[in-house]
Amino acid sequence: MSVVLQKSARAGAPGEAPAAGLAARKADFPILARSVRGKRLVYLDNAATTQKPEAVIEAEARYYRESNANIHRGVHWLSQHSTDLYEESRERVRALLNAARSEEIVFTRGTTEAINLVAYSWARTNLKAGDEILITTMEHHSNIVPWQLVCAQTGAVLRVAPIGDEGALDLDAFDALLGPRTRLVAVAHVSNALGTVNPVTRLVQRAHAVGAVVLVDGAQAVAHTAVDVQAIGCDFYAFSGHKLYGPTGIGALYGRHELLQAMPPWQGGGDMIRTVSFEASTWADAPQRFEAGTPNIAGVVALGAAIDYLRSVGIDRVAAHEHALLAYGTRALEAIPGLRLIGTAAGKAGILSFTIDGIHPHDLGTILDTEGVAIRAGHHCTMPLMKRFGIPGTARASLALYNDESDVDALAAAIRRAQDLFEGR
Amino acid sequence: MNSRGDLRELYQEVIFDHNRKPRNFHQMPEANRSADGHNPLCGDQLTVYLRVSDGRVEDVSFVGHGCAISTASASLMTEAVKGRSIEEIESLFRDVHALLTDQQPPERDFGKLVALSGVREFPVRVKCATLAWHTLHNALAGHGEQAKTE
Numbered sequence: 001m002s003v004v005l006q007k008s009a010r011a012g013a014p015g016e017a018p019a020a021g022l023a024a025r026k027a028d029f030p031i032l033a034r035s036v037r038g039k040r041l042v043y044l045d046n047a048a049t050t051q052k053p054e055a056v057i058e059a060e061a062r063y064y065r066e067s068n069a070n071i072h073r074g075v076h077w078l079s080q081h082s083t084d085l086y087e088e089s090r091e092r093v094r095a096l097l098n099a100a101r102s103e104e105i106v107f108t109r110g111t112t113e114a115i116n117l118v119a120y121s122w123a124r125t126n127l128k129a130g131d132e133i134l135i136t137t138m139e140h141h142s143n144i145v146p147w148q149l150v151c152a153q154t155g156a157v158l159r160v161a162p163i164g165d166e167g168a169l170d171l172d173a174f175d176a177l178l179g180p181r182t183r184l185v186a187v188a189h190v191s192n193a194l195g196t197v198n199p200v201t202r203l204v205q206r207a208h209a210v211g212a213v214v215l216v217d218g219a220q221a222v223a224h225t226a227v228d229v230q231a232i233g234c235d236f237y238a239f240s241g242h243k244l245y246g247p248t249g250i251g252a253l254y255g256r257h258e259l260l261q262a263m264p265p266w267q268g269g270g271d272m273i274r275t276v277s278f279e280a281s282t283w284a285d286a287p288q289r290f291e292a293g294t295p296n297i298a299g300v301v302a303l304g305a306a307i308d309y310l311r312s313v314g315i316d317r318v319a320a321h322e323h324a325l326l327a328y329g330t331r332a333l334e335a336i337p338g339l340r341l342i343g344t345a346a347g348k349a350g351i352l353s354f355t356i357d358g359i360h361p362h363d364l365g366t367i368l369d370t371e372g373v374a375i376r377a378g379h380h381c382t383m384p385l386m387k388r389f390g391i392p393g394t395a396r397a398s399l400a401l402y403n404d405e406s407d408v409d410a411l412a413a414a415i416r417r418a419q420d421l422f423e424g425r
Numbered sequence: 426m427n428s429r430g431d432l433r434e435l436y437q438e439v440i441f442d443h444n445r446k447p448r449n450f451h452q453m454p455e456a457n458r459s460a461d462g463h464n465p466l467c468g469d470q471l472t473v474y475l476r477v478s479d480g481r482v483e484d485v486s487f488v489g490h491g492c493a494i495s496t497a498s499a500s501l502m503t504e505a506v507k508g509r510s511i512e513e514i515e516s517l518f519r520d521v522h523a524l525l526t527d528q529q530p531p532e533r534d535f536g537k538l539v540a541l542s543g544v545r546e547f548p549v550r551v552k553c554a555t556l557a558w559h560t561l562h563n564a565l566a567g568h569g570e571q572a573k574t575e
Contacts, residue, residue: 377467424438
């Protein structure tokens, strides 16, 4: 099987169909045909996890039916076949991120494990007391807590760049916090709670100017916008497969080759060694050095299928579709009295986070659920961010390529029904 | 399953009433027992104050913020336990817990508290309704520990 990856697919070729017409893609996702609590499922919790197209479900099942064997060690045909599928998926991830070489892609359980890999292997080796790690107020807990653990162990200090009331990063404050002590900058590409798109290319330039290494948390970006790690210039980029129409339990870390090659292993075991003796062992090159033990092979193969699916739809078409739907949803929600959008930055991806006067987000989530509308309610693993806005949490609707105006209409209607219920109408 | 019917079971008028106008909703400087409760998952937070004398809760109040279920549960709780003995309240605590979680709750006249039983059909919301009761339990036990719902 050969991997056909054309540059033009990434670039969003001029000849592509207009953004409309993605609605037909609903049919690619079997779960969207089911009902919930007697209602059509209106799935708007895509920032938590996306649904899976038939092609991905089938790829995982087919792997177990036809190709299952352990990788990188068997002399038998099936093992070689399985290894080829695994490494072809690595190439797909490389192409998705436009990394320079596939050795820069390390498979992990997801974004969280990818960030922890950098925290354990790079940060613990390179940071010392007084060094600074700079993050932002809008980070997910998974891009806060690993660095707190590093700080506790090394004596490094965590700095936090603030955001404005609309949810955009305060760039002047960010620049002012960069200095000779800044060794690492860890920042979300897209905020999971606000939808804010950070100007990562600019942030990387400023961070590199002071000699800092930059990790970008791409969990909320890869399924919604074209990502080019070489253009961004970042040193690390982390993402999860399950937010990209792939299975849970698989994701990847992009790391610049020189950095990965200089980093020690963080987990020991099979597959990550070159030689082992009781006196000393030597390590395999990256990426195998960071993939100890039998990996989630079926997950990797299915992630490859998810990337193929996304590219067949066209990431730029997806981005345009979601952007138009976000604008439609913003108008629909703004028309609801008592509703306040949280996160109104100029650059946003498909997330509508909001509060409603007199209705707690969890009450709203329950009432919407009885209408078949699945959203997330709570702090979205961004407790410091919620504190910044002075709220315990928000209700959040998040978009994917299969959502359409009817989903947004169902959301708005269900919110009005909740208001009727609460106001005794 | 008739979802609209279940929703009305969960959000009964008495719940809305106690959410809009929580009873005994104030601090109590003369309290001799108190405890904090926190549900980190949803940010619900409350403090329960008690004035206990001769094994009896002479007065009870609470402050805090949370969803309609947790606010109403706390408000209904204060009404239900005021003036009762600690023994009676501990028995009620166990029975209310069963009312919220068991399909066959104990035979008992729960009074207005029966309005809380709608959470049984919404398992993720059970913690909203039990938070105030766990906090009360801690305040009575005098641990002064923060009640957590997980």
